[in-house]
Amino acid sequence: MKDSPKQLFFKGVFDALPLIVGGVPFGIIFGTLALNAGLDGWQTMGLSSIVFAGSAQFVAVGMLAAGTSIGFIVGATLIVNLRHLIYAASMLPYVKHLPQRWRIPLGFLLIDEVFAATYPRHLDNPDSANNHWHYLGVGVAFYVSWNLATLVGLFFGSNIEGIGEWGLDFAMSATFIGMVMPHLINRPMIIAVLVSGALAVVCYDLPHKLGLVIASVVGMATGYILEQQMKEQ
């Protein structure tokens, strides 16, 4: 049968591969930075395996290195990860029929890359009954690669000088650009993305990552309004 659970799981793994290429360098610098911030190897792996939140892990390690207290770091984690609420709302129609034993792991795996890789599959094939296997495949593949990359970073961090200055963080931008560009095929989406990008720069200095939230929400609203206008014409 086409689209069997197994086939969709491995299609998910396959769709995750490009994102893993971009995610691995990012995971490697996380491992090295965490060591430099004073975490031990187990704690670093704990962050990648139990929290599993790339940007929040970076923020937390940076704040730890600066001697920030736990309460503020947890608060920053909340703010940095609030965007995942938007992803959860987007996926909601596609997970509501699933039992909790599915929703719990799928919720845990809901990061930028996993959402961006599996959401189009759900949008384009709303009638396929096994789309959650694709979601799981993307999520598991990225989770495994993220933890292996962290492990490699731990090893490099204690053996290679100055790896923090290599600029491996560019890998995240490259990945995100690679994921966004294929969507720019109609006017509402193009303008929505331009608005988000411009506002993110203008609002960059607002506290608590507020700029990210404003830029995302205004961009989405712009896209929605333009799409409505096009339909009415």
Next chain:
Amino acid sequence: MNIWLLIALMALVTFSIRYALYARANAISLPPKLERALKFSAPCVLTAIWVPAVLMPQGELALSLDNPYLIGGAVAVVIGLWKKNILLTIVLSMLTFFSYKALML
């Protein structure tokens, strides 16, 4: 400071955000307007992250040839729009970024 306590709290906060809506998914139905706006979520959120990362890697606008993030990002945008292939975009823009950075030194 108790790092493990911090890790546990971060995990709790992160999982709660991701799972909150899923937990009561049957009981929640989003307004159709919101659902349509959410189609734009992935490109908009990701762009709000990568544009500042590329244009202002040190926290200030750096629109100059001294900024390898800008060069690498521009190459990624062009290849992404042209070929619409994620892997190719990532690999070629990273190669550009690291070669450019090496040449600058």
